[in-house]
Amino acid sequence: MKAPLSWIKDYIDLDGIGIEELANLLTNVGLEVESVQLVGVEKPAGILKNKYFGLPWDKEKFVVAEVVEVNQHPNADRLTLCELNDGTGITTVLTGAPNMVPYLGKGRLDQPLKVAYAREGAMLYDGHQPGQVVTKLKKTTIRGVESRSMICSEKELGISEEHEGIIELDADAPVGMPLVDYMGDVVYEVAILPNMARDASILGIARELSAVTGRPLRLPQGIALEDGGEITEKVGLEVRDTELNPRFMLGMVEGTQARKSPYWVQRRLSLAGMRPIDALVDATNYTMLEIGEPLHAFDYDLLRERAGGKPTIITRTACEGEKITLLDGSEPQLDTQMELVTDGVGPLSIAGVMGGGETGVHGETRNLLIESANWNFINLRKTLSKTRINSEAAYRFSRDVHPALAETALSLCLKRVQEWGGGEVVRGVLDDYGKPYEDTVNRLSAENIAEVLGQEISLEESTQILERLGFTCWMEGGELVAKSPSTRTDIETGIIGQRNLIEEIARVYGYERIAGKRLSDELPPQVGNPDLEAEERIRDIMVSIGLQDTLAYRQTSPEREARLFIGRKAPQGLTYVRLKNPITPERTVMRRSAMATMLELLEYNTKFRPGLALFELGPVFLPVADEVLPHEALRLSIGLTGAWDVASWDRPQSKAMDFFDLKGVVEALLDGLHLEGVKFQSTAHPSFHPGKCAEVRVGEEILGVMGELHPQVKKNYAFGQDPVLVAEFDGEMLVRLSSEVFINRAISGYPAMVEDIALIVDESVPAEDLEALIWQAGGKLLVDVKLFDVYRDARLGEGKKSLAYQLTYQAFDRTLNDKDSLNIRNRIVKQTKNTFGAVLRSQ
């Protein structure tokens, strides 16, 4: 909502309150000032908390002037030369404004035209450039005529984008007066909170200022309305559903002219962000901005013509298949939920949203019918959610307007139509107020206030605040009773109504005056969050290994995830959480695969670094049959590619990582989490190289899969030569199986014996199984087994491999001797021979 200061001042005296101070008052009362536009006024000094823009009008350079005669430019058809009096004398000013053309050749004007005049050197907005580009007014010569100064349009002054014509000021503008003194202004753009929709009006804003400053509010006065009267002969009214249309009023003015409004009206509308049209339309818009009740004006004669006699306005819901063309030319689809304003012939407007093009006012309108109504805001919101129409009226009605405002608005609007557009108000109004609104009444004690705020505010002070906000207050049994004003519908009853009042009191009293305290209630039962703690432990371990933590978008597309499969063909039947309104075709579903995310992260980053080591811990979203919500399954994904070592100036890049680098990372993680009974088993998975893929098991449970990306899957991504290694694990299982508590092994004080042993076995013997047997055979004196070589050679025999281990023996109670080591060694050799047919390789 844009609120010009000059307009606010119609309703409240703000003398002595600075521009910045006023902005802060508004913000502090809940009307956050988003920007302050300075229209000709100097920017205030000091540290400013608000955003300002706009241009000051130098008092010497911008003045009110009058055009006394308009003549043709000698060499250009479209240009005129205006004889202008700026208070110091007559000068000739060149202009191309079309609104000067009608005065051409009229000689001395009987009624001089008051204009905004800028002298040479004035800083103003360039009228010929889009947006606001500041330029200095310089002497030029246009088609042989020298031009030093100009008559301004609204654009050059920053009032609106209007550049076609120059401003025609009101006739009483004093010639020679600095322009800023005559019409300088400040426009506060305030954000209207949903519960303060009543303040989407200048009067609403003035009321808040009245509450916060304690200065009295001056209410505008319209004409007196009387029910019935002459108007009943002109038009009929029928409201079919008072739930949807609690109130509908009609008033009428005859013999108006669709002429221009006074300039001060046009200027206020422009500054408030609405385009002035003519006196009739302006009167409805002005009243809407003033008090917050949207109005609609019909051309009465068109209605009469349609009806072929006395028209009857009927409000009802749309019929099946009904159509309407709106003012903006659009033809929204109507349905039977939507409330319409119609006549006997058909729809005239979508109630509270926008009028039809056929019966609206136009340049020739003489007789005007004004609708001032109230609509059910919930039903209206349903209409808006389907038609997606934005209008100032819909904005206000969809936030609920008090039905009493219909009456105030009509009385003000009729007065303005008559003042600005001429004509006579037809006696009487039609008023169908089928569902009178009952203003709420709430009781409040001083304890109620202190209990919520933790601070005492006396009932006297509370009463004053509420009264300034328009409440009617009285005391009853030591309690404050407050009746809500007939301008707002947001105050409920009961405990919520009390809370509503306390908020009103607190925000006007000032949040800043409520001192902070430290929580002093009893602490709740202490529960930890072991899952989160375990997740953070996983992050710490991964980072300590050297991997980079990442954070993934949840949204992706099935096509992106299909890249995980050869030929981008995902298996049938993958179900997704699908978005109804995706923001882009690349993000239409919630992801199912953390591995797909990881591959994208690797792909994106390969061009930046020769080696990548990333991990991500986050949810995937798996729809569950018969469940409303998906399973948000935690996943840990790991991605490696390129060299692990970071190249330095004297050492070349080491070779690209392979399966065992990934396995090392995984082992380090599982070791860090103290998982017991981890097994790696060769497995098949559509995304992985068939020979370089392992399933990781913990006991009987499958933790996840890891391996080197299948070469044909790799082709779906922009990867280079290096293998791409990925793993995806069940994060919840990791969290569940990980243990913060584990048994720390003692360290022996006796020396260890180390010896090497190489065993030749069949290729088919898994290294893991052989090692497990070595451990078993070695007994308690065997404390470490380290594989240090895997060797294959024809001399070993076809299908054979040699695995070399470094064995460490150690006791806790003595120094071992050769006999001990021989015993252990013999046991190992014997048992591995029996089980796997292992042969000790001769040294």
Add this chain to the structure above:
Amino acid sequence: MLEIEEKLQAELTRGIEALQTVVTVESLEAWKQDFLGKSSLVMQTYGSMGKLAKEERPIVGKAVNQLKVGLEAALAEKEEGIKTASQQETFTKETLDVTLPGRKPRRGRIHPLHLTLRQIYQIFADMGFQIYRSPEVETDDYNFTFLNIPPYHPARDMWDTFYTDKEGVVLRTHTSPGQVRVMRERAPQNIRVILPGTTMRYEQLTARSEIEFIQVELLVVGKGITFADMRGTLNDFARRTFGENARTRLRPSFFPFTEPSAEMDVQCFVCGGEGCGVCKGTGWLEILGCGMVHPTVLRYGGYDPGVYSGFAAGMGIDRSTLMRYHIDDIRHFRNNDIRFLEQF
């Protein structure tokens, strides 16, 4: 004094003099031959001791011992000198340009938003807050209705919502659904929790706005919880986050699930309130929204609003992390550009 004694004394002088000219290991070896070798006077004298008269032997013996000790002491000193010199030479040869870059180990880093989260966890843990998490895909009821935002309520306009193809299921637009979930789980216990997590809103993706972002909300429910408690708690949070002298201000705002509602600003930590690019010249930074839990929300959570009260506050951590590190584009957080992440 015997002639031989004089000779031996002179030999010491000669030896020490000769040693002065020795600079290399080779010439030192030659010197050793000359003065302490087989044919040296010392050794000759020892060898011929038997031929001396009995009474001369102790005298000559003492003298030759003195000579030997003297020469050896001189030699030891010299050897030390030569060794130091040659080591010095090696050191010179081995001298590095210490300004050359070190070899970088691979280093992992915690994602910046996770860093911020951890800091917030810590601060609130110190104040006795527990961490509660709830689903990212939510029912319309939890995301809106239970939070006092019934269907078609004007407040629904405050969130641009992603809807799923399942009726009544949305991507949560805030972490607030967790308020009702935690209340339903714990009623009638006192509650002091923070609710962290990813939230999603239908917005244009630009340098300043994201469709996915992380929020942290706090919720306190108990008997006698007031607006003043809220202010005190949030002030403590601001001081822990932005420094001991951090100044805050509260101004009225609106959230359907709190009443009264407020917005908290903290004085810009970059310029100290003077106005700068980070605070867009205003001297203040918006950091969180807060308010007293709405009676309707308490009721949905299973608490009698006539007995219990509470406050809630919520903040977006993406934005505060942007400000903290002067990050120019909010999308960096989820694009995971390694050049961005490596800086943390």
